[in-house]
Structures are given as C-alpha cells and as structure tokens.
Amino acid sequence: MTLRLSGIRHAYGGRDVIRGVDLHVRPGEILCLLGPSGDGKTTLLRLVAGLEPLQAGRIELGGVVVGEPGREVPPEQRHVGFVFQDYALFPHLTVAGNVAFGLSRLPRGERGRAVAEALARVGLDAYAEAYPHMLSGGQQQRVAVARALAPRPQVVLLDEAFASLDARLREQVRDDTLHVLQSAGIPAMVVTHDAEEAMFLADRIALMRQGRVVQLGPPEELYLAPIDPFVATFLGEVNRLPALVRAGRAETAIGAVPLRPGTGLAEGPAELLLRPEGLRILAEGGTPAEVQACRLLGATTLVHLAVADGTGGTLHLHARLPPGVHLSRGQGVTVAPDPERAFVFPPAAP
Incomplete structure (x- = not known):
C-alpha cells in the first residue's frame, strides 16, 4: 500500500500554508514531516485523513484517488488511522472500548479478536478494562496507536504524538512506537518539530519550511549533506565560521576544507557550518584554541573553545567528543575541521 500526494x-x-507539496510514502515506510510550527505539517495530515476539503492537488491511497477538489472520499471510507497530539481518548470508555470504537462494522466476535490483537501489539492487553484516567501518559499514547491500527488501515498518521510526554518517557514510547509501526508494515506519516525524533523514527524525512518541502531524503542525507543553512541548522547544532573560498577550498580561522563537488560557489566570502563532532581536537598541529568549559553530557562530552578569528576577535566554538574525555578550563589545545562534517554556503545576509 502506498500514499501519494501530488501538487497539494x-x-x-x-x-x-501549503505551497505545492509532492510526496510518495512507500509500502511499510515511515516518512516524517519535520519543520517549524505553523508550516503546514498538520494540515497535510488532515487533508490525507479527509478532515478538510482539498483545495488543490490530488491524494491517492493504493493508487486510488481519495481526494481531489470537488471529489472527496469521506474520512470513514479512506481506511486511515490517525493518532492525535492529545490522543483524543474517550474518558467514559474502557481501553478496549476506545480501541473498538472504529470497529463497529465488524461482527462482535471478530471485533473482540481485533481489539485483543491491537492491545497485545502495544503491550497493553492486561489493561483492556481500565479507563484512560487510570493510565500513564505513555500508556494512553499506546492506546491511541492501538486504536489507529486496529481497523488495519491503509496508512497511519501521527501528529506530534510524543509532544506531551516528558523527555525520559518520550524516548521509551517512541522506541515502542517505532517497533509497532515496523511490525504493522503499513506506510506511516509522522509530524514532528523535533529533529532528533524524526531521525530516530524516519526512513525518510521531508523537511518543510513555509509550506514547501525544502529537502527530502534519508535522515543521514539531510544531516550530512544539507542543501542550505536552514536544513543544516534544523537537523542539529553547528558552529558558524566566516570563510573565504579560494582555489577550490573554504579557508577559515581553524583551517581549510575542500569544497564538495557541485557546490558552485564563486571565489570570495562564504560561511562554513561545522558540526560540533566535526571540530577535531588534536594532539599536535592545527589551530591553537583555549578550553573554556568541558562537560560530560552522558553519551558525549561537550567542550567550549575560544579561537582567535584572525581579525582581532574571538570565535566561540563547540566540540563534541566521546565520553570520558576531560579537559581543564584554560587548557591550550589545537583544533581542525573535519571536511565530512563541514558545509560551505554563501555568506549569511547582514
């Protein structure tokens, strides 16, 4: 089963709010719509689900047109599962009752089996007779996922489904959700404004800005080969350094990096964006720098550095190193850029 959006x-x-979006979600694929709030992501989900009339373009499910201007298949006939940001559970129904809500057309016995199967898939079969207020936020989210998947939809949509959970619970619940979606084997479209969440869940990411898809591809492509500064900064932290393009290289205060093929930058001023893990701290060679702070953040160590910018000023840079590295405040080190984590663009507008 596939989902195709054309000219939306x-x-x-x-x-x-949406300015010409074309997307194709492949069978079993998880596609994340990533971007700032208010850039049309949730509207796209609502159009796919049939909750709003389509003004322009076409929506197809499994090759069948379900949405065109003036030709709309009703939401209940689209076979689309939807997990809302607030979960939208019915407080007066049990967990089993909530999951069974969209199964009214099934015979009673078959409905019971579908509910049991859906709850087992999310690990909540022991809570069938509980009410939503008796569950944790993570359990409520899993009930919402079970309800969306129980009718065996052609596609499932999740709208900021983890936003209301605290950080620790969010990690566990999205891990559980990833496994459930993968085991279900149906295409999924997930809306989030959290880049880390998108990279964790997605087979591909569609990064949106002002109603358009800016870049579409696997998470590693957007992170390691962003097409512009917006993509680079939205996918993760960067150090910004003034640069000068000359003889096929971008020269900066901490060293030069070769331009990537197809960059197409003319010689002259530019800007280099460098991921913190791409700022190498060397035993020898490189550019002198001074450690301002060194903090262990669990999986990585974050080092704050001061480097002369070559014009009498100072650059404040971040480096991410493996855990266990300890550098003292005021310690002198040398640094250099990793070309694989460096991106060169025209200079930012003043």
Whole structure:
C-alpha cells in the first residue's frame, strides 16, 4: 500500500500554508514531516485523513484517488488511522472500548479478536478494562496507536504524538512506537518539530519550511549533506565560521576544507557550518584554541573553545567528543575541521 500526494496547495483566509507539496510514502515506510510550527505539517495530515476539503492537488491511497477538489472520499471510507497530539481518548470508555470504537462494522466476535490483537501489539492487553484516567501518559499514547491500527488501515498518521510526554518517557514510547509501526508494515506519516525524533523514527524525512518541502531524503542525507543553512541548522547544532573560498577550498580561522563537488560557489566570502563532532581536537598541529568549559553530557562530552578569528576577535566554538574525555578550563589545545562534517554556503545576509 502506498500514499501519494501530488501538487497539494492549501490556504486559510488567503494565507498559503501549503505551497505545492509532492510526496510518495512507500509500502511499510515511515516518512516524517519535520519543520517549524505553523508550516503546514498538520494540515497535510488532515487533508490525507479527509478532515478538510482539498483545495488543490490530488491524494491517492493504493493508487486510488481519495481526494481531489470537488471529489472527496469521506474520512470513514479512506481506511486511515490517525493518532492525535492529545490522543483524543474517550474518558467514559474502557481501553478496549476506545480501541473498538472504529470497529463497529465488524461482527462482535471478530471485533473482540481485533481489539485483543491491537492491545497485545502495544503491550497493553492486561489493561483492556481500565479507563484512560487510570493510565500513564505513555500508556494512553499506546492506546491511541492501538486504536489507529486496529481497523488495519491503509496508512497511519501521527501528529506530534510524543509532544506531551516528558523527555525520559518520550524516548521509551517512541522506541515502542517505532517497533509497532515496523511490525504493522503499513506506510506511516509522522509530524514532528523535533529533529532528533524524526531521525530516530524516519526512513525518510521531508523537511518543510513555509509550506514547501525544502529537502527530502534519508535522515543521514539531510544531516550530512544539507542543501542550505536552514536544513543544516534544523537537523542539529553547528558552529558558524566566516570563510573565504579560494582555489577550490573554504579557508577559515581553524583551517581549510575542500569544497564538495557541485557546490558552485564563486571565489570570495562564504560561511562554513561545522558540526560540533566535526571540530577535531588534536594532539599536535592545527589551530591553537583555549578550553573554556568541558562537560560530560552522558553519551558525549561537550567542550567550549575560544579561537582567535584572525581579525582581532574571538570565535566561540563547540566540540563534541566521546565520553570520558576531560579537559581543564584554560587548557591550550589545537583544533581542525573535519571536511565530512563541514558545509560551505554563501555568506549569511547582514
């Protein structure tokens, strides 16, 4: 089963919120719509689900057109599962009752088996007779996922489904959700504004800005080969350094990196964006730097560094190193950029 969106445009009160989106979600694929709030991600989900009339473009499920201007298949006939941000559980129904809500067309016996199967898939079969208020936030989210998957939809949509959970619980619940979606084997479209969450869940990411898809590809492609500074900074932290393009290299205060093929930058001023893990701290050679702080953050060590910018000023840079590295404040080190984690773009507008 596939989901295809072609030429989708949408506006509210004359304000364009989706400006020509084309997407194809492959069988069993998890596609994350990533981007700032208000950039049309949730609107896309609502259009796919049939909760809003399509103004322009086409939506196909399994090769069948379910949405065109003036030709809309009703939401209940689209076979789309939807997990809302607030879960939208019915407080007066048990967990089993919530999961069974979309199964009214099934015979009673078959409905019971479908509910039991859905709850077992999310590990909540022991809570069938509990009510939503008796569950933790993570358990409520899993009930919402079970309800979305119980009717065996053609596609499942998740709208900021982990946003209301605290950080520690969010990690566990999204891990559980990833395994459930993968085992279900149906295409999924997930909306989030959290880049780490998108990289964790997605087979591919569609990064949106102002109603358009800026870059579409696997998480590693967006992280390691961003097409512009917006993509680079949205996918993770970067150090910004003034650069000068000359003879096929970008020269900076901490060293030069070769331009990537196809960069197409003319010689002259530029800007180099460097991932913190791409700032190498060397035993010898490189550019002198001074350690301002060194903090263990669990999986990595974050080092704050001061480097002369070559014009009488100071650059404040971050480096991420393996855990266990300890550097003292005021300690002198040398640094150099890793070309694989460095991206060169035209200089930022003043």
